[in-house]
Amino acid sequence: MRKFLTTTAVAAIMMGGMAGASAVHAAESVEVLHWWTSGGEAAALDVLKKDLESKSISWTDMPVAGGGGTEAMTVLRARVTSGNAPTAVQMLGFDILDWAKEGALGNLDEIAAKEGWDKVIPTALQQFSKYDGHWIAAPVNVHSTNWMWINKAALDKAGGKEPANWDELVALLDNFKAQGITPVAHGGQPWQDATIFDAVVLSLGTDFYKKAFIDLDPATLGGAEMKTAFDRMTKLRSYVDDNFSGRDWNLASAMVIEGKAGVQFMGDWAKGEFVKANKVPGTDFICMRFPGTQGSVTFNSDQFAMFKVADDKVPAQLQMAAAIENPAFQSAFNVVKGSAPARTDVSDEAFDACGKKAIKDLADANTAGTLYGSMAHGHANPASVKNAIYDVVTRQFNGELTSEEAVTELAAAVEAAK
Numbered sequence: 001m002r003k004f005l006t007t008t009a010v011a012a013i014m015m016g017g018m019a020g021a022s023a024v025h026a027a028e029s030v031e032v033l034h035w036w037t038s039g040g041e042a043a044a045l046d047v048l049k050k051d052l053e054s055k056s057i058s059w060t061d062m063p064v065a066g067g068g069g070t071e072a073m074t075v076l077r078a079r080v081t082s083g084n085a086p087t088a089v090q091m092l093g094f095d096i097l098d099w100a101k102e103g104a105l106g107n108l109d110e111i112a113a114k115e116g117w118d119k120v121i122p123t124a125l126q127q128f129s130k131y132d133g134h135w136i137a138a139p140v141n142v143h144s145t146n147w148m149w150i151n152k153a154a155l156d157k158a159g160g161k162e163p164a165n166w167d168e169l170v171a172l173l174d175n176f177k178a179q180g181i182t183p184v185a186h187g188g189q190p191w192q193d194a195t196i197f198d199a200v201v202l203s204l205g206t207d208f209y210k211k212a213f214i215d216l217d218p219a220t221l222g223g224a225e226m227k228t229a230f231d232r233m234t235k236l237r238s239y240v241d242d243n244f245s246g247r248d249w250n251l252a253s254a255m256v257i258e259g260k261a262g263v264q265f266m267g268d269w270a271k272g273e274f275v276k277a278n279k280v281p282g283t284d285f286i287c288m289r290f291p292g293t294q295g296s297v298t299f300n301s302d303q304f305a306m307f308k309v310a311d312d313k314v315p316a317q318l319q320m321a322a323a324i325e326n327p328a329f330q331s332a333f334n335v336v337k338g339s340a341p342a343r344t345d346v347s348d349e350a351f352d353a354c355g356k357k358a359i360k361d362l363a364d365a366n367t368a369g370t371l372y373g374s375m376a377h378g379h380a381n382p383a384s385v386k387n388a389i390y391d392v393v394t395r396q397f398n399g400e401l402t403s404e405e406a407v408t409e410l411a412a413a414v415e416a417a418k
């Protein structure tokens with residue numbers, strides 16, 4: 001009896017406390033789950049936090065470290081399962097649609113209509129911001145994965161020429177080795193291996209990328225060209241240092257920033273790290289497309305998926321969505337983040353040379369029909385297929401599979417996952 005009373009009392013106090021807390025904070029607070037924990041990412045997130053604070057919306061931070069968001073998505077699942085969804089969650093591509101299918105997301109139609117999102121957010125992003133015709137997420141940026149970041153001093157020592165194709169890339173990496181630095185800064189985590197694989201596959205042709213990762217064509221996944229892609233991964237693996245396993249991507253960026261390594265193959269969030277370290281494009285580092293992928297772009301867009309929350313929390317959620325799509329915010333945030341704006345009507349004036357290139361490359365690839373969703377960052381396939389590809393790519397990169405075995409396993413794994 002005593003136990004019963006105590007439990008009831010505790011429950012009553014907790015419920016009272018929660019109701020009281022929500023009455024005080026609900027209308028003007030958002031809880032945001034994200035994986036932006038590196039220096040550059042946190043600096044960009046700060047732009048959003050400050051923007052909301054200036055509108056008297058307080059921010060409850062739920063950071064889940066882990067590039068690419070794998071860990072964040074696991075934590076999110078646990079939160080939602082326990083009936084405690086955050087207000088807004090950083091999310092990529094097909095994951096957004098999966099949550100929408102489950103009926104977990106809110107509805108942003110009113111604000112989207114009022115602010116004319118349909119006209120300014122590109123269709124390539126809208127396909128992930130809308131489900132069943134309704135707006136469910138607010139895109140904050142457009143990143144792309146087929147970039148390479150080169151230490152300028154090391155490149156100058158190697159003759160200063162940016163590699164235009166695979167053979168020139170290999171020659172440059174050999175030169176870096178001869179200089180006594182690590183040719184390729186890399187962190188051995190499945191999503192990072194997959195990020196390189198995005199670029200390597202794209203460098204073998206846009207049709208090849210499309211057939212492999214968008215169409216999931218079994219003959220392409222299991223064909224001779226895919227063996228070439230894996231052979232190239234093996235070659236790149238020979239240029240990483242001994243301590244690469246498990247290293248975070250931003251620590252790999254730091255190796256290039258500090259001149260300990262020559263190059264990193266990484267999405268343009270890496271630029272956020274260079275900028276944070278006060279490095280200047282063209283002077284301290286070079287940004288270029290992975291050799292052989294000039295003219296094509298594999299993109300991913302960070303969006304804030306808005307979860308179904310209690311009615312009294314909806315106004316702050318809608319204000320957050322509106323703040324994200326504000327053109328001035330889009331410029332300020334993306335300048336720091338390394339990405340391009342998620343709206344087509346934002347001037348590139350405030351962006352550095354790499355940012356201007358990112359914006360132009362996206363527009364050009366869109367016009368040319370060479371803009372594709374990134375496999376590595378959830379914009380080509382749902383998580384089940386993406387994870388199946390990750391698994392094979394990582395095992396092959398770590399020498400557990402030969403190229404031949406990887407090709408066979410890739411086709412089979414994708415077939416089983418689709």
Ligand code: GAL
Binds near residue numbers: 035066067068302377
């Ligand atoms: C990507 C995301 C970027 C960046 C990166 C590394 O998936 O789109 O914004 O955060 O992961 O964490």
